[in-house]
Every structure is written in C-alpha cells, then in structure tokens.
Amino acid sequence: MTASRRTLLAAALCTALAAATPWAQAADAPLIIMVGGINKIIYLPAKLTEALGYFKDEGLAVELQSQPAGVDAENQLIAGAVQGVVGFYDHTIDLQSKGKEIEAIAVFCKVPGEVEMVSTKAAPTFKSMADAKGKTLGVTGLGSSTEFLTRYLAARQGVASKDYSLLPVGAGNTFIAAIKQDRIQGGMTTEPTVSQLLKSGDAKVLVDLRTEQGTNAAIGGLYPAASLYVQNAWAASHPEQAGKLARAFARTMAYIHSHTAEQITELVPRDYYGSDKELYVQALKASLPMFTTDAKMPVGGPETVLKVLATYKPQVKGKNIDLSKTYTNAYLTARQP
Template sequence: MPQSLITRRAFGTVSAVSVAAVCAPALVRAQTDGAMLGRVTVAVGGQGVLYHLPLALADALGYFRVEGLEVVVRDFAAGALAQQAVQEGAADVCSGAFEHVLRAHVRGQSYRALVLQGRAPQLALGVSLRSLPAYKDLGDLAGRRIGVSSVGSSTHLAASLMLVRAGLSPRDVAFVGVGSGTNAMNALRSGQVHALCHADPIMTLLEQKADTRIVGDLRSLKAAQELVGSGTLPAGSLYAPQSFLQKQPAQAQALVNGIVHALKWLQTAGPADLVKAVPAAYLMGDRGLYLAAFGRVRETFSPNGLMPDDGPATALRILARVQPELAEAKVELARTYTNDLVRKARQKYSV
C-alpha cells in the first residue's frame, strides 16, 4: 500500500501555542526548581506505540514537571503486564486499556480511570502473506497462531472480537504473546505467528512493507462505532488503584492536568511539532511512516479527557462478547472512573 501523504492541513493549523509548547521542557526547567509533589511511577505496555501518545507528549513536553510532578515511566511488553506491575506495587499508575479496570473490578480489585486518552481501540489485525498466501477471509485463521502483545491484553480482546464478529470462537485459534516493537514484527515475519493484532506505528510499518495484509481495522471512530453498534467505547486511559486517589490526590490531579494539557496540544499540533516532541526512537527510523500512522488514529484521541457517560457500560457489554460470564457480573460502573479531576484540568487549560 503506498504511503499516505500527510499535509499540514491534515494535521490542523499550527498555532503559536503549539509551536511554543515544543520548547516547553526548557521553559519548565527555567521556571520549576525540582518536583514539589515528588515522584510517581507509571507502568505502560509498549511505550512507543501511538496508543500511549498523550502520556508520551505530557512527559516529553514537560507538562508533568510544570505541575510539580516527576513522572517515571516503566515500559512493559503488554498492558496486562503493566497492570500486574501496579498490582504488585512496582508502579503507582497504569496507562492502558479501560477494560483492564472492568476486569479488575470483577476480580474484586478497586481501580479507577482518571482520564481518558483514546475513544477507539486503535488496533489492527494483519495476516502474513508469506505464511498464508492463499488467505481469503478470517475463517482461514482457524487453527492458526495469532500474535498479541500478551494474553489478556487489549490486543487479545480486539483480535477475539474480530473473530467473534466473523462467526469464529477465540478458541478456534492459538493466541501467542509476542510483546511489542520489533519483537512483535519479527514474530510475524519469521512465521512464529500467522497473524498479528497490534497498534500503530507497528501495523502501518508492516502494511507498507507489502508483506502484511490488514484484515481487521479498529483504528478509526467509524470502525469503533461499527464494532459497538451503539454507545461510545473508551479505550486508552490512565488508571490507578482507589488507594492512590485517596492517599495522593494532588499527584493524581497533576497527572490528569498533564494529560489534558497534552490532549489540548494535539488538537492543533502540526507534523513538524509532533516529530520534534516525541522521542526519536518512537519514529522507528521513518518520520513519514510515523506521521502516516498518526494520521490514521488522530481522530480517536480524546479531545478533552472526559469519560463518556455511556462509556463504561458499552465497554462491559463489548467485553462480555468474548467473556460471556461477564454479562452477569455485578460491577458498580460509577466506581470504575471519575471525571472530577478532568473537569478541574479543563478549567485550568480551557479545554
């Protein structure tokens, strides 16, 4: 597939605010002496993927530090492993899929989403043309190996949903945890797995190398709407144990302020701004490819960080499609998220 041409118009008009924001780290260092609120550790599954871009921008642009907070990001191969790190006390907060919050409540663990980063799964399913040259439809994946970041992660759920929609059962395939980044790509190219469900820019890179065919795509709002039928599907979020909210409310507010600030920056950022702001390693050696991938998912980032009123119920309903036992689960949805911190952040940054 030819690489998409990304123009400045496609990314929106670059405002003076967005240009100045690229220089924020230097300004912050000049204005802030140390992190007054101390250190918070955030666990992430696949730090370099676009799914976590708001977190990456808030960190790179110095938005956390201007709030008086030092944020340390710990990267894990998958979202399920990142949540495990929080559960075990190795991290304070997790950046990951909202469905992890719901699953935790079913297990009797009290987690709460603090701010929404994405409103669509931002994931795609690709088939290796080397391993399955005669591929016709999803039915051809029966008995095959599908790579996901890890079993139990959002990539696993997304692939399962696509299979169910095609009339298959998740039990008809073998899911293999392949991590993220080059490990995930190599697993597909080497034949370790026949298909891969993952995030961008990984899937765009595989697709543009012409050895992978995208057969399931959840990287747009339209695709997400087709998946859920009705309602809004929350995806990437920053979530934490209820105990963190109770013991460190100032730190929680500072985290949300940083993410909301980054989401506002994304509304007007141009391509030059983006490639300057994100760490070079995230570009995977190809700025054009990264920008093409970003163009595909840009609309799916939350414009303001608010959890939609129908979001938690929609997410639980979708989760029950692949885990029917959850349909009868008693989850107090109002306790799975809070919009209070986001409302305060929106007032501060006029979002």
C-alpha cells in the first residue's frame, strides 16, 4: 500500500469516527458548556469559575453559552453540540427514563434556589399552592425543572395538573412582564428576579426553595439542583477533561463560601445587575446558603429528586432508575496522569 493511500485511509477513518462520536472536536477547540440562563444566581458558578481563571488553571479552554431554559440546553447536549450543561440535576433522572445516560459531575446547589411567586393582584385569593386551581402559572419552559417542581408543589397540595395551566415565560424581564400583564398569576423563578419583583411590589413569595428549611418543608428533603452534567459516555472517554472541569468548579464553591457577596459581585459582568448593584448584592446574600461547599452531591438528595419526578411522571415511576448513573463525585478528587 502506498503512503498516499495509507494517508487517505487514515483520514477516512478519522472522519468516520468523528461522525460516530457526536462530541468529537478538534484538539484545540474549546469545551462548550451551555448554561440554562447564565445570569441567574443559581448558575453563578459557571461565570465565576471563568472570571476567577480556574478553567485556565486546569489547562482548559472553555466557552460558556446561554439558553433561557434548561430543557433547551439539555437538547443541545443530547445532540452532541455541547460537551456539558449547567442546569438542574433532575434532568439526569428524567433523561435516564428516556434511555439517555447523563451524569452530574459537580453539584452547585443543594436546594433549587427557586421561588414560587404570586402576583400582588392575585395574592388575596392565592395564599398557597392549594389555591392554584384555575390559575395560570409561569415556568421557564415546558419540560424544564421549573415545570417539574411546580407540578409537584401543586400535587402535594391536592391540585391536579388538569386544574391549572402552565405558561412558558422564560426568566428575568420576560417573567416580570408576564406577572405585570397578568398573563400569569404566579410562577417559579430565581434570583435576582425574585428581589426585583419584591422591590417593585409586583409579586410576593408563595413558596421559598432558596433555603434548606423552606425546601424541606415544601418537598420533604434536600433537592440538589444546579450542577454541571455531561453525557456518561463523554466523561468515560474524556476522564482528564471531566476531572479538570469538576475540580475547577469545586474551587469556585470553596471561593463562594470564603468571600462576601460584595466581593463576588465585583467579579460578575455589569449587565448581571444593571443599574441596581445593591439589589444584586442583597439577592446574592439571600442565595449564598444554597450553594454546596465542595461541589459534591448531598447525601439523600438524588432520592428526593427521584421521589418528586416519580410523583407525576409515569415514565419515571415505571422505570427502574439507577441513581448511581445520574451523578458521580469521582472526578472531584481523581487526577488523571
């Protein structure tokens, strides 16, 4: 066989392997991580890790991209368009029920950090999730974690899914507009949107999932949420990169718990807080307790998430979910040669 023929065959083989592996990328291409709303405080570790230079310290080139809802980012991961997603851990369980193996390799939040808000106009007759019947409730997107949690909170108060409507309204300004325009009477959102609505007086807190106490009361246990998840097969074939990503985020979690909200705010882009930096600092202070200290999965958390999803999702309840395949702490400590 001639040298030129061997070269052509080798090139053809490489092309075939790239086609068979959806996440195949050029050696110098950055890892792409999609974030389900990059300016949400629950996902702050993504931008903060970049700002602190921890990706670079690990020798990684990382490109952060943003999608308004976690379900959209999840679809990009399954398609192989991105290597990782910063989104809610519960997607790993939901996707396993559909035959997809996704695992969280770094966990940022031990509670959802979400808040079910009720518009001030609707508040007199909407005092708990038991009053959700006949209401339209906002979620970031259908199939998102906000839908999972909203349905569970309503079901726990005896309100069936058929008795209320869900409307995807995104987050931030689009959520605020939906509240003000009375397109939704309540809805689930995060900081800093929560603090903005409270300051303007357009909405009140109905269910608070920013704290362990509030989450335990509403859900019955810790609910690990914001995390970095990847395809299991990608992590298995790229253990060095997976380990570097996990360790970079673990350093960020330690940083969050050793610095003030004011110090952390100095590292985020100005457009995260706009003209009201003080409000952002207040929102961040209210959120700091929800973050893990070491990026590890909280003990008992996966079981709580499975319980929530199985309550109203027949495809989850009917499957023998293997929680050990939905997360791992192994990459946080293991160093590859």
